[in-house]
Amino acid sequence: MTDPQFDARRSATQQSADRVRKVMGQALVYAVLIMLLLFAVIPLILAWFTAFKTSQEVLFNPYGPPIPPHLDNLINAWVQGRFSVYFNNSLIISVADVTLMLIVAPLAGYAFARMRFPGQRPLLVLFLIGLTIPVGAIIIPLYLTMRDFRMINTHGAVILADVALAAPIFIFIMRAAFKDLPGELEDAARIDGANEFKIFWYVMLPLVTPALLTVALLEFLWSWNDLLLPLVFLTSDDLRTMPVGMLFYRGRFSVDYGLMSAGVLIISLPVIVMFLFFQRSFVKGLTGGALKG
Amino acid sequence: MEIPRNDPLQSARTGFLSSRTSQRWKRYLIAYIFILPALLLYVTFVLRPTLEVFVLSLYKWNGISPTREWQGFANFEKLLADSIFWQAFRNNLVWLVVILFFNVFVGLVAAALLSMNIKGRVIFRLAYFLPVVQASIVTAMIWRWIYNPDGLLNSTLQAVGLGGLTRGWLGDFTWALPALAVAAGWASFGMSVVLLLAGMQGIDQSLYDAARVDGANYTQTFRYITIPGLRNVITIVILLAMIGAFQAFDIIWATTQGGPIRATEMLATYMFKKGIMENEYGYGSAVAVVLAVIILGFATINIILRERGDD
Numbered sequence: 001m002t003d004p005q006f007d008a009r010r011s012a013t014q015q016s017a018d019r020v021r022k023v024m025g026q027a028l029v030y031a032v033l034i035m036l037l038l039f040a041v042i043p044l045i046l047a048w049f050t051a052f053k054t055s056q057e058v059l060f061n062p063y064g065p066p067i068p069p070h071l072d073n074l075i076n077a078w079v080q081g082r083f084s085v086y087f088n089n090s091l092i093i094s095v096a097d098v099t100l101m102l103i104v105a106p107l108a109g110y111a112f113a114r115m116r117f118p119g120q121r122p123l124l125v126l127f128l129i130g131l132t133i134p135v136g137a138i139i140i141p142l143y144l145t146m147r148d149f150r151m152i153n154t155h156g157a158v159i160l161a162d163v164a165l166a167a168p169i170f171i172f173i174m175r176a177a178f179k180d181l182p183g184e185l186e187d188a189a190r191i192d193g194a195n196e197f198k199i200f201w202y203v204m205l206p207l208v209t210p211a212l213l214t215v216a217l218l219e220f221l222w223s224w225n226d227l228l229l230p231l232v233f234l235t236s237d238d239l240r241t242m243p244v245g246m247l248f249y250r251g252r253f254s255v256d257y258g259l260m261s262a263g264v265l266i267i268s269l270p271v272i273v274m275f276l277f278f279q280r281s282f283v284k285g286l287t288g289g290a291l292k293g
Numbered sequence: 294m295e296i297p298r299n300d301p302l303q304s305a306r307t308g309f310l311s312s313r314t315s316q317r318w319k320r321y322l323i324a325y326i327f328i329l330p331a332l333l334l335y336v337t338f339v340l341r342p343t344l345e346v347f348v349l350s351l352y353k354w355n356g357i358s359p360t361r362e363w364q365g366f367a368n369f370e371k372l373l374a375d376s377i378f379w380q381a382f383r384n385n386l387v388w389l390v391v392i393l394f395f396n397v398f399v400g401l402v403a404a405a406l407l408s409m410n411i412k413g414r415v416i417f418r419l420a421y422f423l424p425v426v427q428a429s430i431v432t433a434m435i436w437r438w439i440y441n442p443d444g445l446l447n448s449t450l451q452a453v454g455l456g457g458l459t460r461g462w463l464g465d466f467t468w469a470l471p472a473l474a475v476a477a478g479w480a481s482f483g484m485s486v487v488l489l490l491a492g493m494q495g496i497d498q499s500l501y502d503a504a505r506v507d508g509a510n511y512t513q514t515f516r517y518i519t520i521p522g523l524r525n526v527i528t529i530v531i532l533l534a535m536i537g538a539f540q541a542f543d544i545i546w547a548t549t550q551g552g553p554i555r556a557t558e559m560l561a562t563y564m565f566k567k568g569i570m571e572n573e574y575g576y577g578s579a580v581a582v583v584l585a586v587i588i589l590g591f592a593t594i595n596i597i598l599r600e601r602g603d604d
Contacts, residue, residue: 029406037420043435104331111327132592136561137585140568141342164338167331196323225428227543243430275426
């Protein structure tokens with residue numbers, strides 16, 4: 001009953017229709033993806049462009065690329081805008097944060113992962129609670145605590161609070177990393193007479209470098225970008241970080257788009273360079289650590 | 294004759310035992326030493342302040358006078374009658390709706406498209422994630438510039454013939470809040486794209502093959518395989534949006550500071566004004582307690598879901 005020729009013809013037209021539909025579907029898919037890409041990237045690229053424009057160019061060529069690029073804004077932000085001071089302060093706090101965190105989190109994470117001791121479970125739950133506590137909600141008593149310690153207007157206040165607040169998440173990251181290591185290594189080292197600290201330092205710690213990298217990168221990112229704690233704890237302009245400095249000179253930075261964009265560029269450039277180098281660790285750490293409250 | 298033979302053995306055994314006990318306690322001590330630095334910091338700067346915010350919320354205190362005035366739950370009664378508090382709460386909810394649109398709807402669309410056979414997937418994912426690592430001050434400054442009367446948004450509207458819609462977005466009583474929430478959506482949707490994409494790649498491929506054999510089309514497989522397979526990840530994305538929405542502070546503080554009038558007032562900005570700027574520590578803490586309870590609730594559910602997902 002079936003006509004083979006008809007079948008062949010029909011399937012041929014259907015195939016070409018399928019192909020057209022497929023190509024159009026593909027085009028639509030790419031169109032949506034590219035629109036989203038522009039939405040994500042254009043605000044940043046425009047700000048980076050503007051950072052290299054003179055105020056004349058900002059007015060008459062607001063959205064084009066800066067040709068030729070001018071460094072006036074960056075120099076202005078760095079010198080008159082005091083970004084040289086703010087940059088230093090941001091760097092001091094972030095480096096101290098990372099260093100302290102790299103001591104505190106691996107030690108605690110190791111104890112929770114590979115040691116047995118009374119009170120282990122309750123202590124772990126105590127740190128687990130820390131994952132749910134938002135900084136904003138405790139900023140008032142935290143401010144009072146720092147005042148009692150006479151630490152208001154010191155970098156130390158920001159550093160200690162930063163590390164304390166982020167410690168739980170990083171302890172859990174380090175705990176997971178140490179848990180994945182085989183037990184034989186530890187046993188072998190112990191038979192060779194190494195003590196607990198030597199085992200931790202020489203045997204186990206080198207094996208979790210990827211996790212240490214994640215901890216360092218995320219702690220750097222969070223402290224570098226943080227606004228609230230330095231805003232509340234640092235009252236002297238000489239101690240302020242870049243985000244806070246920018247906030248206080250909002251008036252000045254908002255009139256002068258070139259200057260504002262230069263500030264934006266100085267804040268985000270280090271982060272973007274790090275992100276491009278360590279993309280995988282960043283994404284994995286941030287999405288894994290996304291449960292941070 | 295048997296006693297002397299037993300004696301050394303006995304003493305050896307008790308000696309062995311006691312040395313083992315002391316060894317064990319030494320090991321415990323080492324564990325405690327390992328945990329101590331973290332515990333000290335955490336208790337001093339996180340746990341104690343958390344308990345204290347609840348205590349402070351029961352007092353009236355200007356932070357300077359040596360005595361605090363006991364209030365009971367008066368601060369909370371005042372809060373429930375405070376129209377600014379409710380306005381802030383509503384604003385947080387509006388913020389949440391906008392963020393949910395970006396993180397769930399836009400996130401799902403982007404992740405679904407990226408999970409197809411796409412050229413340059415790495416580039417797209419990288420670009421979407423770029424705003425996520427930006428400082429909130431950067432997000433705030435850039436979007437303030439976009440929303441300025443002579444900014445990118447108005448220029449674009451004019452260029453496409455919608456000049457009638459132009460306005461000073463952040464000075465507009467109706468539009469300031471959603472406009473800033475869009476900035477927050479911009480800064481966060483890349484995170485949910487990555488989470489959802491990872492979730493999609495975790496779905497058993499044989500389910501799709503079986504559905505294709507049965508003649509299911511794309512919409513059907515998406516509806517009946519992808520979405521149910523992503524249920525956990527979608528819940529986490531929603532919870533993260535809720536946590537983020539109720540914590541919203543930085544972008545607003547760097548732009549409108551709650552204005553115009555109270556159009557962009559949030560729980561966090563209101564708490565900051567009362568507690569930190571106006572030295573009403575008790576009342577500010579009461580707002581903080583509400584904030585803490587809401588976020589603690591969402592965050593706890595999030596952790597439970599994650600722990601379950603890990604097993």
